[in-house]
Amino acid sequence: MKARIIVAIGLLLAATGVLWTLQGLGIVGGSAMSGVTTWAVVGPVVVVVALVITYIGFRRLRG
Template sequence: MKARIIIGIGLLLAATGILWTLQGLGIVGGSVMSGVTTWAVIGPVVFVVALVIAYIGLRRLRGR
């Protein structure tokens, strides 16, 4: 897979993790996920995994 695609996927997942965290904390409303503690826990986990994915993409990009 191309490094730029991996980086893009990582960044998209990071944004998703942030959104899920904010919804779980009740900061962002209007969803069935709002105020549900489970999403306040899942969100940061997804964010960290996303950062690892983006880092892998960056390493591949620099390795060329």
């Protein structure tokens, strides 16, 4: 997989994790996920995984 695609996937996944966190905390409403604490826990985990994926992509871009 090309490094730019890996970075793009990582960034999109991070944005998704942030959205899930905000929905779980009840900051973003209008969804069945809003106010459900499960998403407030799952979201940050997804963000951490996404940051690792993005880091791997950036390392491949450099080298």
